[in-house]
Amino acid sequence: MKRIISVLLAAVMVCTAAVIFAGCGDGNYPVTVANITIDKEPEAIVVLDPSAADIISYMNYDGKIVGRSTEVDQSYLSVAPDFGAAAEPDVNSIINSGAQVVFAGDKINDDAVKQLQEKKIQVIKMSLADTPKELETNYLTIGKILGGAVTGLEKGTSSYEKLIEHMEKLKIEVSSSTTSGALETACYLYVDDGSLRVMTSGTYVDMLIGYTGAVNVAVNIIDGNVEVNTLRIANPNYIFYSDEQTLNAIQSDDVLSKLTAVTSGKALQVSEKDITRQGLTALATLEKMIGFMHPELAKKATTDEAAPQAQTPAQTATEAATQAATQAATQAATTQPANAAPHSEADRYDIKITDDLSLKKGDEDKGDSKDVWELQHRLWNLDYLVGVDNVTGYFGDLTEQAVKDYQKAAGFEVTGVADNKTIKALFMSDAPKGVLPEGVSNEP
DSSP states (O other): OHHHHSOOOSSSEEESSOOOOOOOOSSSOSEEETTEEESSOOOOEEEOOHHHHHHHHHTTOGGGEEEEOTTOOOGGGTTSOBOBOSSSBOHHHHHHTTOSEEEEOTTSOHHHHHHHHHTTOEEEEEOOOOSHHHHHHHHHHHHHHHHIIIIIHHHHHHHHHHHHHHHHHHHHHHHHHOOSOOOOEEEEEEEETTEEEEOOTTSHHHHHHHHTTOEETTTTOSSOBOOHHHHHHHOOSEEEESSHHHHHHHHHSTTGGGSHHHHTTOEEEOOHHHHHOOSHHHHHHHHHHHHHHOGGGOOOOOSSSOOOBOOOTTOOHHHHHHHHHHHHHHHTTTOOOTTOOOOBOGGGTTOOOOTTOOBOTTOBOOTTOOHHHHHHHHHHHTTSSOOGGGOSSBOOHHHHHHHHHHHHHHTOOOOSOBOHHHHHHHTBTTOOOOOOOTTOOOOO
16 A cells, blocks of 8 residues: 555656657557657557556556556456566566557566566556646546657547546535435544554545435545544544454554444445556446445445445444345345436446447457447346456457347347447336346346
């Protein structure tokens, strides 16, 4: 977690070498970012840094990825070859992949960097964004490197705006569903160098907490050191923590262990992996946090692992029952009350259903479009598409069969083509749920 609060290097992107690619003059290239000048769009890249991979994928540049590190373990990138650890990657495999650019973290071995430089392969060290502004800069910088000064910059801008727009929609959902008017409070705790710390105001995690509709109680803490009495007085409604070490530190403290969020089971593990990946995973993490705080808004998580709910040492039967009810509400989140008027749920997804939107086998998300991905997301939520790994953005055989199964259940003509009528009905709140084969689970 130390990387989250580290000061960025001289720029958001620090390049270990400069390289000139043979180029063209179409307005996109040559392009200069920080101390790197690129004359030609990179066609093949290797991504060693998980957060960079998340952003690259969210921007639909993942088609350029020809290799990844073991740490880049997002399921939707698993098709790319594994080139070893991020700190000590398989240099020969990277060279043989034909990659022109490697996106690395700050822990990459200096010798590996030297060997890649000798082969004229650009190594770009990514610094993790700690603030919303730095996050935006990362999007713009990656866009310019991979798409050019015009097209890439536009894609970086629109992708970041799309990310924030989606988060705003989630926050509006929370505001619309909350009738009590009570102000929710929360904080994020983690352990760094043996000390318990808290995410403060102005950080990326503070931004996520804000989009849950809650207020970060650490807003006035300056250096991130946990001030026990401050947290005791603030007594947050919810606590998010990074790992078991952090939970143990909370439970072993005489004051923190008695906070209402801890004793009532309102503490949720949100791992460093979840909290430091700032593309698609960022949305899934925010949905998970909101779903924990507001079970009626819970959706199936789209990250690779579901975060466990904290268990307090002396959990009572009543608290256990409350947790069970919360989990049941989460699992039933897509089920509408019998008397609820049918309505479109498209605004809960990143899709705009125009009157001419139609998708079929062979279609693939390109540019800023996420239509295929969201179609698959909805099919998966309704149990027609089995396995979150099959939410890929490419309309293949499995998606075609899932559409057929939905069309059959909805009483439509079974074609496998998601025509406009099918898509509009699929995203309605009263869309029929699929039936999974016996023994098959569709949880992430």
